[in-house]
């Protein structure tokens with residue numbers, strides 16, 4: 001979902017892009033990764049095991065893709081003197097905070113997926129190469145399954161929906177993450193960790209109401225429920241709000257307010273439902 005928008009935005013910005021997928025480059029294969037780096041200035045790693053609930057039963061596989069893969073990429077890019085931009089997640093935190101997480105908050109994942117992504121961040125840091133870790137959260141985009149598409153499908157099938165209102169976060173458009181990554185790379189941002197999330201915060205319930213409104217339906221068709229009533233295999237962070245101080249420090253504007261970005265993104269992301 002993120003990789004395709006990133007490639008498209010990079011091309012639009014005049015950059016030359018080599019796109020890979022699992023079939024053309026397995027990021028856990030050191031030989032393949034090493035030979036893929038010839039002529040490359042920057043590697044953007046959007047590959048991941050992203051099935052958060054499935055990861056609870058398949059932590060080894062999640063760890064292979066989310067920790068070993070980044071370790072392989074970090075070692076190879078360090079050797080080749082290539083900058084690595086590695087995408088990470090709010091799930092490296094447990095969501096028990098009540099103020100936005102700073103970039104240097106201690107990692108405290110509470111799910112298998114979160115542990116695997118935290119291990120990936122550590123591996124990238126420990127390889128000693130030039131890297132940016134870019135954490136995002138609550139991603140939606142045109143090129144993959146995502147929360148807005150799920151809500152849109154359900155809103156076409158049902159008259160009433162219930163969505164949890166006790167998990168707070170920052171819905172973030174893949175196009176905005178791609179643009180922020182490009183701005184960071186073009187500005188030769190200092191190595192370190194940055195947060196690529198929209199500003200503001202909303203519950204899944206509030207976001208679902210905004211999604212339904214974008215479909216021309218009454219937001220009141222979405223009622224609130226609780227995480228306790230909607231249990232899933234992996235625990236979800238209750239408070240997934242990331243701060244943007246590191247961007248402020250280097251003079252790079254964070255992504256805008258989630259509601260404004262959603263207004264702009266909705267027609268593209270929900271195109272198949274609006275046709």
Ligand SMILES: NC(=O)c1ccc[n+]([C@@H]2O[C@H](COP(=O)([O-])OP(=O)(O)OC[C@H]3O[C@@H](n4cnc5c(N)ncnc54)[C@H](OP(=O)(O)O)[C@@H]3O)[C@@H](O)[C@H]2O)c1
Nearest residue numbers: 001002022026027047048050087088089136137138139144
């Ligand atoms: N989606 C979210 O809400 C969210 C939130 C926060 C952070 N993130 C992070 O953002 C990044 C992008 O997420 P996304 O939602 O765009 O992910 P996605 O749509 O699930 O794409 C991940 C891609 O990685 C590929 N992949 C898996 N194992 C691989 C391997 N060994 N070698 C090469 N490619 C491999 C997958 O291929 P297959 O399809 O063949 O498996 C898939 O195409 C990830 O780092 C994710 O952790 C996502």
